Amino acid sequence: MKxxxxxxxxxxxxxxxxxxxxxxxxxxxxxxxxxLSFFSRDSLGNIVxxxxxxxxxxxxxxxxxxxxxxxxxxxxxxxxxxxxxGYPVAYFTAGLNRKSRSFLxxxxxxxxxxxxxxxxxxxxxxxxxxxxxNNALIFLRIIDKPLNLMYNFGTVLTGTVxxxxxxxxxxxxxxxxxxxxxxxxASYDLGGSKLKTFFKITLPLTMPGIARGYTLxxxxxxxxxxxxxxxxxxxxxxxxxxxxxxxxxxxxxPLASAFAIGMILLVLLVLFIYSKVSKNSKxxxx
Amino acid sequence: MNTKGSKFRTFYLSLFxxxxxxxxxxxxxxxxNKSSSTAQWTGFTFDWYLQLFNDRVIFESFKISMVVxxxxxxxxxxxxxxxxxxxxxxxxxxxxxxxxxxxxxLIIPEVALGLSLLIFFTELxxxxxxxxxxxxxxxxxxxxxxxxxxxxxxxIDSSIIEAAKDLGAxxxxxxxxxxxxxxxxxxxxxxxxxxxxxxxxxIISTYMAGPTGTTLPVHIFSMMRTGVTPKVNALxxxxxxxxxxxxxxxxxxxxxxxxxxEEN
Numbered sequence: 083m084k085x086x087x088x089x090x091x092x093x094x095x096x097x098x099x100x101x102x103x104x105x106x107x108x109x110x111x112x113x114x115x116x117x118l119s120f121f122s123r124d125s126l127g128n129i130v131x132x133x134x135x136x137x138x139x140x141x142x143x144x145x146x147x148x149x150x151x152x153x154x155x156x157x158x159x160x161x162x163x164x165x166x167x168g169y170p171v172a173y174f175t176a177g178l179n180r181k182s183r184s185f186l187x188x189x190x191x192x193x194x195x196x197x198x199x200x201x202x203x204x205x206x207x208x209x210x211x212x213x214x215x216n217n218a219l220i221f222l223r224i225i226d227k228p229l230n231l232m233y234n235f236g237t238v239l240t241g242t243v244x245x246x247x248x249x250x251x252x253x254x255x256x257x258x259x260x261x262x263x264x265x266x267x268a269s270y271d272l273g274g275s276k277l278k279t280f281f282k283i284t285l286p287l288t289m290p291g292i293a294r295g296y297t298l299x300x301x302x303x304x305x306x307x308x309x310x311x312x313x314x315x316x317x318x319x320x321x322x323x324x325x326x327x328x329x330x331x332x333x334x335x336p337l338a339s340a341f342a343i344g345m346i347l348l349v350l351l352v353l354f355i356y357s358k359v360s361k362n363s364k365x366x367x368x
Numbered sequence: 369m370n371t372k373g374s375k376f377r378t379f380y381l382s383l384f385x386x387x388x389x390x391x392x393x394x395x396x397x398x399x400x401n402k403s404s405s406t407a408q409w410t411g412f413t414f415d416w417y418l419q420l421f422n423d424r425v426i427f428e429s430f431k432i433s434m435v436v437x438x439x440x441x442x443x444x445x446x447x448x449x450x451x452x453x454x455x456x457x458x459x460x461x462x463x464x465x466x467x468x469x470x471x472x473x474l475i476i477p478e479v480a481l482g483l484s485l486l487i488f489f490t491e492l493x494x495x496x497x498x499x500x501x502x503x504x505x506x507x508x509x510x511x512x513x514x515x516x517x518x519x520x521x522x523x524i525d526s527s528i529i530e531a532a533k534d535l536g537a538x539x540x541x542x543x544x545x546x547x548x549x550x551x552x553x554x555x556x557x558x559x560x561x562x563x564x565x566x567x568x569x570x571i572i573s574t575y576m577a578g579p580t581g582t583t584l585p586v587h588i589f590s591m592m593r594t595g596v597t598p599k600v601n602a603l604x605x606x607x608x609x610x611x612x613x614x615x616x617x618x619x620x621x622x623x624x625x626x627x628x629x630e631e632n
Contacts, residue, residue, distance in 0.1 A: 090459060093457065093458055093459055094458045094459055094462050096454045096457060096458065097454055097455070097458045097462045097466065100450075100451045100454060100455070100466055101465075101466070101469075103447065103451075104466070104469040104470070105469075107485075107503065107506075107507055108469055108472050108473060108507070109469070110488060111481075111484035111485050111487065111488040112472075112476075112484050114484060114487045114488055114491065115480070115483060115484045115487060118487055167384070170380055171380070171381065171384050174377045174380060174381055175381070177377070186381070186385075189385055189388070189389075190388075192615070193388065193392075195564055195611050195614065195615055196392060196608060196611055197567075197568050197585065197604060197607050197608070197611070198568055198570070199568075199570060199585055199588050199589055199592065199604070200392065200395055200604040200607065200608065201391060201392060203391075203395060203592055203600065203601075203604065204390070204391025204392050204393075204394055204395045205391050206592075206596075207391070207394045207395060207398055207406050208390065208391055208394060210406060212405055212406055213406055214394055214406065217406075244388075244391070301475055301477065302477065302478075304477050305477025305478055305479045305480070305571070306571075307479060307571070308570050308571070308589055311593065312589075312592055312593065321479075322477065322479045325479045325480070325483060326479055326571075326574070329483050329486065329575070330574070335483070335486075335487060338483055339483065339487070342479065342480040342483050342484070345477055345479070345480055346476055346477075346480055349475060349476060349477065353475065
């Protein structure tokens with residue numbers, strides 16, 4: 083039955099306040115970022131309203147391309163390491179009995195509720211020059227001088243994986259949990275080995291969970307600048323730090339905007355790939 | 369599973385959970401250390417906690433954080449729930465448009481979101497402070513509650529609503545007596561999550577805080593970047609305790625909600 087225009091208007095009228103809210107707080111601010119990225123600023127930090135591609139040209143400078151590269155590699159590796167460490171956790175957890183399963187899920191989710199600064203800061207206590215790990219190694223006479231474990235790319239990677247791995251585990255767990263176990267039994271009955279069954283059945287069937295987990299880990303890994311600040315000590319520059327520095331201390335919002343647009347485009351690219359990979363599954367990202 | 373496999377499973381899971389919690393526990397442990405360095409354990413003390421209570425800046429920023437978190441979670445609960453209920457009434461096209469825009473704040477990295485609001489509010493000449501912080505935090509809290517409530521709405525048996533319609537109930541009566549009671553547990557869980565996220569937020573708060581005062585996480589972040597004393601550990605430990613209280617609350621609400629759902 084086709085509805086008349088009037089009926090449709092009446093049906094959709096309640097949505098107006100929501101759309102106004104969203105346009106005001108999401109639409110306009112993002113549009114401003116796009117606009118500002120084509121402007122520049124004077125020596126006082128005031129914005130000069132003259133359209134140009136200068137900011138985008140600056141982004142192609144090798145120094146800045148390097149920052150994009152660093153962030154990209156950090157996000158790729160964060161996803162990869164979370165997957166390698168997290169998959170067995172999800173897989174093993176799903177195979178446990180009901181009671182231990184829900185207890186472990188609680189333990190995996192709990193960090194979401196714990197302050198992310200605290201969780202990052204914990205690593206400085208562990209990895210610092212006079213941190214727990216160095217102390218333990220010296221005490222055990224494995225080393226006699228403290229190792230340099232802080233302020234490098236690896237430290238930032240450790241912190242970022244630590245922060246985001248619960249998303250990966252939960253995503254994969256949901257997929258493993260939905261897996262039809264009779265398929266595995268059928269494979270065993272037909273003489274399939276454990277390894278073969280895993281790679282031929284379990285892994286392909288849990289692919290949607292892996293893709294979702296990877297996306298959920300990759301995106302925030304691009305922008306969590308407090309982790310690279312606290313654990314990286316500014317030795318490696320990442321997109322989040324760069325945007326934050328330029329927007330606050332650097333007082334160059336137009337250039338910061340251009341980089342934010344670059345970052346958003348990277349996110350959209352990942353989402354596009356995700357939608358292509360998971361187009362057969364009905365699972366949404368959340 | 370054979371014993372070798374199950375032994376490996378136990379070993380792997382134990383190792384993982386130890387590593388997951390060691391950083392958190394070491395922060396707690398060193399909040400009681402007499403020495404301000406982590407080099408040595410020089411004895412047990414509550415001094416850092418006492419110092420904390422005499423720190424005015426920390427107290428002020430804690431107050432701001434609490435006010436912002438309370439307002440944010442309340443406002444987001446109302447906007448998020450109302451939007452989800454409304455979106456189930458409007459046409460499919462409008463609903464997917466709302467879904468799409470609600471999705472944006474969840475996928476765009478916070479630095480970019482914070483920057484966008486900073487630019488917008490600067491252009492509007494707004495004074496930065498508690499109101500801008502609330503708006504900034506709602507930006508990512510509303511969508512969470514919206515999607516949680518939407519999920520719940522999809523679970524509702526449509527025959528109940530059909531029956532109510534047949535018996536002559538108006539749309540508003542249906543919302544008030546059927547839909548709202550069924551989605552309230554999701555709203556409450558969502559707003560607790562929003563409360564925790566608001567209390568924990570560093571990035572957007574950095575952009576939205578005013579010149580007179582900032583939120584606790586932003587203050588802690590600057591403490592961590594400059595000289596670190598175990599005061600930070602003590603503060604984090606207290607925060608952790610607060611978090612556990614929240615989770616306890618959440619579990620209780622969740623269980624009550626389930627019961628309610630089963631009974632109805």
